[in-house]
């Protein structure tokens with residue numbers, strides 16, 4: 551396995567303020583949930599490296615958090631322009647947080663993204679399902695419409711977050727990966743990835759200039 555050379559992948563989480571973006575990042579990278587987590591953290595990225603033995607690859611997810619600018623919808627385009635993975639997050643108990651993705655966040659990134667990022671639509675705060683305002687079916691239907699991986703998550707109970715990144719990693723390494731019908735990578739996938747997968751063009755040249763993956767200074771979510 552190519553552990554020495556993990557592939558850096560820029561990931562950004564977008565969505566309304568308060569939906570749980572920072573909490574998801576905190577659970578994924580540090581296994582921590584702080585119920586009083588302030589919405590503001592430093593605008594750096596934090597990294598987590600995951601092995602995908604079936605593809606003989608290791609990915610280093612460089613996950614960028616906002617510093618609360620999403621409240622004013624004043625995120626610099628540079629923040630998501632070169633993202634390879636974009637995760638749209640809504641709060642299942644707040645209808646507006648879902649419509650805001652349709653009406654604003656998706657359009658904004660669709661118009662400005664340099665690459666064709668892999669998308670996910672995340673229905674967070676699944677632990678509060680009794681108060682849900684957006685049905686699972688509605689979320690899934692929209693995810694299908696924008697060709698995004700759909701995932702229920704709870705940053706509180708750490709539900710669905712590892713699965714989300716696992717599916718995103720598989721899709722990154724194998725564009726044909728179908729998260730609804732997951733199959734182990736076959737020989738063809740692996741050979742395809744030996745040629746370079748998504749990061750290389752058919753001649754094996756780097757397709758996308760990736761940022762250097764220095765570890766962000768942020769240790770916890772808060």
Ligand SMILES: Nc1nc2c(ncn2[C@@H]2O[C@H](COP(=O)(O)OP(=O)(O)O)[C@@H](O)[C@H]2O)c(=O)[nH]1
Pocket residue numbers: 565566567568569570571572573574584585586587588589674675676677678703704705706707
């Ligand atoms: N019950 C519940 N609360 C959550 C969950 N995720 C985040 N929160 C809470 O929602 C609030 C906003 O979370 P935060 O991560 O700061 O949202 P952000 O503004 O999108 O980064 C905080 O009080 C979190 O503790 C979750 O899955 N379940």
Ligand SMILES: [Mg+2]
Pocket residue numbers: 571572573588589590591615616618
């Ligand atoms: Mg935040």
